[in-house]
Amino acid sequence: MSQEQVLYQSPLLYRVLREEDGALSIEVVVGGIAMTTVRVRLTAQEAEAYAREGSAFTDRLAQEIMAQPSFGGRAR
Amino acid sequence: MTWMVRNLLLCALLVVGCKHAEPVITPTGPTPVPAPALSACDARQAEISKEADQRAQPWSIEQHLAKNFPDMKVSWLMPEGLYQKYVVQPGAQNFGRCSDTGCYLFAAPTAVIQDAVTKSMTGGTHAPEVLGQALGLPAKNFEGPLRMMTLDLNAPATCVRLPVDSDPGVWKCQSAEDKDCFKFGGYTSGGVPEVMVINAPVAQTTVTEIP
Numbered sequence: 543m544s545q546e547q548v549l550y551q552s553p554l555l556y557r558v559l560r561e562e563d564g565a566l567s568i569e570v571v572v573g574g575i576a577m578t579t580v581r582v583r584l585t586a587q588e589a590e591a592y593a594r595e596g597s598a599f600t601d602r603l604a605q606e607i608m609a610q611p612s613f614g615g616r617a618r
Numbered sequence: 619m620t621w622m623v624r625n626l627l628l629c630a631l632l633v634v635g636c637k638h639a640e641p642v643i644t645p646t647g648p649t650p651v652p653a654p655a656l657s658a659c660d661a662r663q664a665e666i667s668k669e670a671d672q673r674a675q676p677w678s679i680e681q682h683l684a685k686n687f688p689d690m691k692v693s694w695l696m697p698e699g700l701y702q703k704y705v706v707q708p709g710a711q712n713f714g715r716c717s718d719t720g721c722y723l724f725a726a727p728t729a730v731i732q733d734a735v736t737k738s739m740t741g742g743t744h745a746p747e748v749l750g751q752a753l754g755l756p757a758k759n760f761e762g763p764l765r766m767m768t769l770d771l772n773a774p775a776t777c778v779r780l781p782v783d784s785d786p787g788v789w790k791c792q793s794a795e796d797k798d799c800f801k802f803g804g805y806t807s808g809g810v811p812e813v814m815v816i817n818a819p820v821a822q823t824t825v826t827e828i829p
Contacts, residue, residue, distance in 0.1 A: 554786060555714075571787075574694075575694045575725060578700070
């Protein structure tokens with residue numbers, strides 16, 4: 543059974559998760575007529591920005607990931 | 619007296635003649651009636667659609683629908699897990715990526731998706747590589763059980779237009795090798811016709827399991 547926790551689910555089709563090891567990650571639905579998901583682990587700076595700005599920050603981050611799903615090689 | 623009678627007769631004839639004179643109507647062809655889906659867009663989406671049509675000239679959403687979506691039925695695919703997490707569990711009212719301006723969804727002709735799914739079925743399950751090849755997308759997008767959604771854009775009328783670069787979810791092409799990124803014009807980079815559907819209602823959508 544997965545211990546990961548959903549911290550926030552957006553109607554923009556992404557979720558902010560706390561993974562089993564405590565790290566924050568963002569799961570984003572990408573693609574068009576056939577959708578799939580990618581997951582990116584937040585850096586310390588991004589986690590701070592999320593703590594400070596909440597979904598305003600993750601909305602921007604999710605849109606960046608949707609526009610470039612490999613996200614500079616960080617997506618898994 | 620004769621002069622008066624003649625004038626009275628002339629006036630009477632003129633009145634009768636004028637009464638029967640009808641305006642001349644030049645026969646013309648029937649005025650094209652736009653698909654209900656085109657008039658279902660709000661002012662914001664109608665403006666985006668107008669700008670997209672201007673950019674796509676001589677192509678337009680109306681021509682695109684007539685050529686590639688003659689039955690006005692659209693479909694799209696989601697992995698089963700994704701469908702459960704983002705549609706069923708949150709009780710979504712509309713499909714797609716939602717912001718305060720609407721929910722945005724890419725969709726293709728149902729016949730194209732259905733054909734691809736049918737061709738990919740072997741022994742009761744679909745083959746991701748066959749489905750991917752048929753739709754010009756990577757096979758990994760189709761691994762595991764899928765859901766195929768189908769919506770009739772005219773019942774009820776749902777806003778539809780050409781997708782544009784600023785739409786949520788647009789994946790900008792980075793290189794010639796990118797296969798599933800966005801290119802303006804109404805076709806995916808794999809050559810499948812696509813439209814942007816605004817506020818596709820979950821309640822009006824048929825959902826089919828693809829094992």
